[in-house]
Amino acid sequence: xxxxxxxxxxxxxxxxxxxxxxxxxxxxxxxxxxxxxxxxxxxxxxxxxxxxxxxxxxxxxxxxxxxxxxxxxxxxxxxxxxxxxxxxxxxxxxxxxxxxxxxxxxxxxxxxxxxxxxxxxxxxxxxxxxxxxxxxxxxxxxxxxxxxxxxxxxxxxxxxxxxxxxxxxxxxxxxxxxxxxxxxxxxxxxxxxxxxxxxxxxxxxxxxxxxxxxxxxxxxxxxxxxxxxxxxxxxxxxxxxxxxxxxxxxxxxxxxxxxxxxxxxxxxxxxxxxxxxxxxxxxxxxxxxxxxxxxxxxxxxxxxxxxxxxxxxxxxxxxxxxxxxxxxxxxxxxxxxxxxxxxxxxxxxxxxxxxxxxxxxxxxxxxxxxxxxxxxxxxxxxxxxxxxxxxxxxxxxxxxxxxxxxxxxxxxxxxxxxxxxxxxxxxxxxxxxxxxxxxxxxxxxxxx
Amino acid sequence: xxxxxxxxxxxxxxxxxxxxxxxxxxxxxxxxxxxxxxxxxxxxxxxxxxxxxxxxxxxxxxxxxxxxxxxxxxxxxxxxxxxxxxxxxxxxxxxxxxxxxxxxxxxxxxxxxxxxxxxxxxxxxxxxxxxxxxxxxxxxxxxxxxxxxxxxxxxxxxxxxxxxxxxxxxxxxxxxxxxxxxxxxxxxxxxxxxxxxxxxxxxxxxxxxxxxxxxxxxxxxxxxxxxxxxxxxxxxxxxxxxxxxxxxxxxxxxxxxxxxxxxxxxxxxxxxxxxxxxxxxxxxxxxxxxxxxxxxxxxxxxxxxxxxxxxxxxxxxxxxxxxxxxxxxxxxxxxxxxxxxxxxxxxxxxxxxxxxxxxxxxxxxxxxxxxxxxxxxxxxxxxxxxxxx
Numbered sequence: 113x114x115x116x117x118x119x120x121x122x123x124x125x126x127x128x129x130x131x132x133x134x135x136x137x138x139x140x141x142x143x144x145x146x147x148x149x150x151x152x153x154x155x156x157x158x159x160x161x162x163x164x165x166x167x168x169x170x171x172x173x174x175x176x177x178x179x180x181x182x183x184x185x186x187x188x189x190x191x192x193x194x195x196x197x198x199x200x201x202x203x204x205x206x207x208x209x210x211x212x213x214x215x216x217x218x219x220x221x222x223x224x225x226x227x228x229x230x231x232x233x234x235x236x237x238x239x240x241x242x243x244x245x246x247x248x249x250x251x252x253x254x255x256x257x258x259x260x261x262x263x264x265x266x267x268x269x270x271x272x273x274x275x276x277x278x279x280x281x282x283x284x285x286x287x288x289x290x291x292x293x294x295x296x297x298x299x300x301x302x303x304x305x306x307x308x309x310x311x312x313x314x315x316x317x318x319x320x321x322x323x324x325x326x327x328x329x330x331x332x333x334x335x336x337x338x339x340x341x342x343x344x345x346x347x348x349x350x351x352x353x354x355x356x357x358x359x360x361x362x363x364x365x366x367x368x369x370x371x372x373x374x375x376x377x378x379x380x381x382x383x384x385x386x387x388x389x390x391x392x393x394x395x396x397x398x399x400x401x402x403x404x405x406x407x408x409x410x411x412x413x414x415x416x417x418x419x420x421x422x423x424x425x426x427x428x429x430x431x432x433x434x435x436x437x438x439x440x441x442x443x444x445x446x447x448x449x450x451x452x453x454x455x456x457x458x459x460x461x462x463x464x465x466x467x468x469x470x471x472x473x474x475x476x477x478x479x480x481x482x483x484x485x486x487x488x489x490x491x492x493x494x495x496x497x498x499x500x501x502x503x504x505x506x507x508x509x510x511x512x513x514x515x516x517x518x519x520x521x522x523x524x525x526x527x528x529x530x531x532x533x534x535x536x537x538x539x540x541x542x543x544x545x546x547x548x549x550x551x552x553x554x555x556x557x558x559x560x
Numbered sequence: 561x562x563x564x565x566x567x568x569x570x571x572x573x574x575x576x577x578x579x580x581x582x583x584x585x586x587x588x589x590x591x592x593x594x595x596x597x598x599x600x601x602x603x604x605x606x607x608x609x610x611x612x613x614x615x616x617x618x619x620x621x622x623x624x625x626x627x628x629x630x631x632x633x634x635x636x637x638x639x640x641x642x643x644x645x646x647x648x649x650x651x652x653x654x655x656x657x658x659x660x661x662x663x664x665x666x667x668x669x670x671x672x673x674x675x676x677x678x679x680x681x682x683x684x685x686x687x688x689x690x691x692x693x694x695x696x697x698x699x700x701x702x703x704x705x706x707x708x709x710x711x712x713x714x715x716x717x718x719x720x721x722x723x724x725x726x727x728x729x730x731x732x733x734x735x736x737x738x739x740x741x742x743x744x745x746x747x748x749x750x751x752x753x754x755x756x757x758x759x760x761x762x763x764x765x766x767x768x769x770x771x772x773x774x775x776x777x778x779x780x781x782x783x784x785x786x787x788x789x790x791x792x793x794x795x796x797x798x799x800x801x802x803x804x805x806x807x808x809x810x811x812x813x814x815x816x817x818x819x820x821x822x823x824x825x826x827x828x829x830x831x832x833x834x835x836x837x838x839x840x841x842x843x844x845x846x847x848x849x850x851x852x853x854x855x856x857x858x859x860x861x862x863x864x865x866x867x868x869x870x871x872x873x874x875x876x877x878x879x880x881x882x883x884x885x886x887x888x889x890x891x892x893x894x895x896x897x898x899x900x901x902x903x904x905x906x907x908x909x910x911x912x913x914x915x916x917x918x919x920x921x922x923x924x925x926x927x928x929x930x931x932x933x934x935x936x937x938x939x940x941x942x943x944x945x946x947x948x949x
Binding site for chain 2 (some may be wrong): 145148151155157158159161180216217289
């Protein structure tokens with residue numbers, strides 16, 4: 113018999129089945145008939161706005177037209193040729209502020225094409241029905257590229273570099289590949305171990321080796337990688353979190369949202385992931401929403417998201433904020449954490465009401481307290497630059513030139529860690545792809 | 561509410577909507593259901609001499625658009641596969657139960673005078689208000705010298721019509737096949753034979769699709785297929801033209817027309833009437849949605865007539881006929897230009913690329929500083945093709 117969910121309390125019976133159901137696909141995938149019907153709504157615009165809104169410039173009208181004609185493999189190739197992680201992007205892209213936001217049908221019928229769901233249909237169908245990889249490698253160049261980090265930027269860079277004929281070794285700190293796809297995205301967006309399915313698909317191009325448990329500044333160094341490879345790509349993301357700067361921040365029950373999500377994503381049985389009854393989430397980005405909604409779906413009685421500013425300033429998209437509300441997450445705005453209450457375990461948090469005065473955010477004397485047995489901090493992440501000696505950094509991000517090259521010759525970078533990073537999976541994929549081309553040009557030029 | 565009562569070649573009908581001779585009018589049960597739903601009349605499924613034919617499985621192929629809507633059906637079903645007497649008994653029964661509705665008896669036979677006359681007399685005796693001669697079926701029956709095998713030869717059309725007219729005193733409708741080069745030849749032949757009306761079009765010869773796994777045309781009967789009769793909204797343009805040809809031809813303009821071909825709704829019906837039809841026959845739409853569609857046909861037509869101030873069908877019947885002319889009668893000096901309403905433009909760019917690639921490069925495309933995509937007609941280049949609608 114399956115163990116009982118660990119979060120079951122009196123009056124709130126949760127079954128394992130219910131919790132598993134809570135973590136099923138957030139957006140139900142389209143079947144073929146639904147995909148064809150949806151694709152038929154697409155106007156097949158000329159020089160379409162959706163292509164321009166996609167950071168990876170997927171030819172969206174073309175792939176939708178291909179779905180319409182039931183050329184599903186063709187549709188998948190159109191997507192994957194621009195974005196090898198089109199499957200993940202279809203699941204996690206905030207399409208409501210990218211391709212779907214600019215769909216001309218917004219003005220015609222106020223109902224954009226479901227581009228994300230169509231893309232998912234094409235890519236999933238291709239990967240589940242085809243054993244052969246859709247791309248082939250060019251002739252071996254004899255060059256060897258090192259990539260730090262097997263997240264979206266690193267994997268995308270590796271795949272494109274492999275196509276261009278280079279040998280690639282990826283050095284990944286964690287035990288599994290995928291980066292945030294594997295450890296950081298909300299579970300209901302990445303069901304059925306999709307991150308690993310996609311990694312396996314991507315590696316089938318050949319020429320890519322991944323070494324796990326490779327920690328920068330510990331068992332490898334940038335200098336070593338530079339000496340032993342023809343070029344290096346840094347795709348390490350933002351590995352550190354911020355503190356609230358309050359006393360008692362180490363009390364039991366207080367943790368980083370990203371750590372909590374990682375635990376949830378790595379658990380084999382979500383019913384055994386411990387969650388508080390009165391959960392406070394601090395932050396206002398998509399990670400804050402992700403963790404709040406997941407806490408609720410694990411069975412937390414009360415989940416309160418607190419943010420020191422107003423809804424207008426929340427960086428989470430409108431869709432995500434509504435998702436939180438529809439999942440019964442309370443959102444408390446204009447509230448800044450002031451005091452953590454508890455001895456060894458957190459029991460409550462005191463919040464200061466805030467106001468804007470002369471353009472500055474200020475605390476007021478008005479305070480209130482919320483009961484809390486778990487506090488999850490989602491107040492942003494920052495670059496861990498301890499092992500990036502010699503790489504110029506500005507405002508906490510790696511500086512790159514237009515060719516994705518850092519201040520070190522032959523060392524390139526992309527993804528969330530760079531100064532143009534946008535905290536978007538799809539942007540990281542694009543960075544990796546473009547950096548691969550830049551490295552290719554660099555390596556070819558070097559030869560001349 | 562406008563009055564939809566009409567007189568179709570001498571037959572009074574409560575509305576112009578009849579079900580065409582086809583599976584929906586195959587037997588008592590279906591016809592009663594149709595009358596309960598409000599249909600003004602039915603043309604009973606075509607009767608032939610005994611022994612009855614044997615039908616195959618399967619019988620229908622469909623042509624769909626990408627939204628899975630059916631735009632056309634093709635069928636390889638034959639005429640009634642039930643004994644003649646069974647059909648005649650049921651016709652008598654319905655006649656008794658539904659005195660205000662029209663039943664037309666459809667028939668076909670081989671090209672023998674005796675066969676046509678004997679069968680026509682039997683059907684007329686069952687109490688039908690009119691007889692329709694099926695000279696159009698393009699599959700199965702034509703290979704036996706019936707259906708379109710007769711309809712494609714004007715002399716035979718005339719002869720068969722005359723044979724039947726000689727022995728019955730009720731209106732005779734000659735049903736025409738579209739699978740010919742000039743519909744006027746058949747229509748004139750029917751008129752010469754004494755037809756009270758022509759009914760058109762019968763189905764269009766077709767292969768609706770090919771099954772790429774089984775490598776055979778649909779519908780497939782044990783691995784093989786054959787050409788069948790195409791019908792549904794897809795054939796409406798063909799039917800409209802053939803109706804108009806007859807209505808605007810000086811020799812045939814007085815021939816009554818019972819229009820058939822892709823009539824799915826009241827608007828289709830109004831278009832056929834505007835081109836001169838006195839009555840309408842429907843099959844595919846009923847087969848797709850059920851008999852209830854007649855409700856909207858009746859109400860929609862009536863509401864539209866109210867809006868336009870037409871009291872009866874005769875008020876607007878044939879009004880589009882004088883405006884349907886030969887090409888060389890069109891005004892060569894008339895000019896029109898494409899117009900793009902910038903307020904309602906959704907910026908899809910389809911007008912631009914269609915004109916740029918396939919027409920006269922008359923729609924320019926630019927992007928404003930704010931990112932708005934602007935499409936403008938270059939009047940000097942525009943030939944007024946009206947493709948941009």
